[in-house]
Amino acid sequence: MGKAPERKTVRLKTPVTDEALAALELGDVVYLDGLIYTAREGVYKKILADGAAPPAPFAELGNVNFHCSPAAAKQEDGSLKVSAVTATASFRFSKWMKDWFKASGAKMVIGKGGMSEEDYKNLFVPAGAVYLTTVGYGTGALLGRGIRQVKAAHWLDELGIAQAMWVLEVEKFGPLLVESDHAGNSLFERNNREINAGIDKLYEGLKKPSLQRFGETDDREQELI
């Protein structure tokens, strides 16, 4: 270990400020302190489509939205035990984000795999928001260590453990990588472009299978998300 070059590492307090976000560069390592909350399709649907009021004012929930479902269980005394937390793939939630930014004032989204550069430019940049990706993706134990306290699990009975809105007090919560910056650039897509340049060569000389498949694309430079 210890072979990878040192990366610029930043510790941010939540709620995150515009100034702090503007200073983030693609590939920076971020650790968070303060409150974060989880929200994914269950919460989005409830608040944005069904019109439910948020379970607490967003001023109290903070402005960091984690796409996550924790490994958690209700204890006999009614308390909640969270052992590990890992993000879930965010691309599925892109259709909710515009309205979510408007409703919640979120400035930071944490998840797995990011969204498209198009989404960043069209949805994130106008909202002044950035995307941080979890690492691995299996750093569930490290992220679990960063949770100081479960402040609340809203709609737990109704939405279940995976979809409930968990409010977590965190300390040195990370590592997270800056995937989109203030201008809407994507670290993943920057890497994709570099990798795509070598893909044709891999297929050189390999004959095509005799039976083709229906599919949306034969262009392997495209992503399937």
Add this chain to the structure above:
Amino acid sequence: MISKEAAEQAAYEIMFKAGIDIPDDYLAGIKGMAAAEDGDLSAFVLEAMLENYEAASEDRRPMCADTGVPRYYVKAGNEAKIEGGFIALEQALRSATARATHDIPLRPNRVHPLWRTDHNNNIGINAPEIEYSFEPDADWVDITTVHKGGLFGTDYRMLFPGDGIDGIKRFFLDGMIAFGKRGLACQPAIVGVGLGGSKDTCMVLGKQAACLRTVGDRNPDPEIAALELELQELGNSIGMGAMGFVGKSMVVDCHIEAGYTHTGGMPMSLHAFCLSSRRATVRLHADGRAEFRTDPNWFTPYMRRETVSWEKPQSARQSA
């Protein structure tokens, strides 16, 4: 006679071991890849994962919060006797799953596909899956649990004999590139390839190849063993590493399992067992002893037999 209490307790314990402790063979494989990785971001990710494995073991918390869909593989010796029979064993495995889900805790991932009903214990219709195999001249029962995620990194294709090795390589590359971007497959992975069988067998073989063989293990058929290494190298030459960042850490090992198939076809399946490759095995002996290990030793010579009757090892291609 193996008691049902012993079976339940042992199954409960391997749920903890699988969810928390990364198997040594996989850990060694990732350490090797981390040392060789020259992509900065990919190397950073691998180092974070190595730290994460340590944190999980130290804290006794799951290494990944997507604790997969826990399932079991049972290999029963032909002479093994279980108190209450296999119905009691299945009951024990369901009970151990529910208890461990609450006590570790694991994420209750299992829901009804349509109604999304969640019993919060990873138990439901056809869940957890329990697959069986048998072993001659043995009175023990091996129980292996595998906790594997399941959204990305798996595919199936009907290839034909004329497509040959080219077809296999293309489909392998297709899967690695499609699911490797942004690291959806959570690579570097143990990639299992199923070749042949019927479609269902093909999927099962590929999954078992990924989940039930250790890093460094080779297929006893020397030509298949060579193809395993060739596919591994091919995957690592894409230019992609952990999380889809520029690098070369895609495939920590490739395992191929073959099954005799329809004369006209060459079906192929792909399965990626992720950076949290979670498996643990216990052997229950008739005298009550429980021995724990991380190598399921699922593909025994008996499993891969090719002829009408079974003969003891050292026969056929086992010595290869």
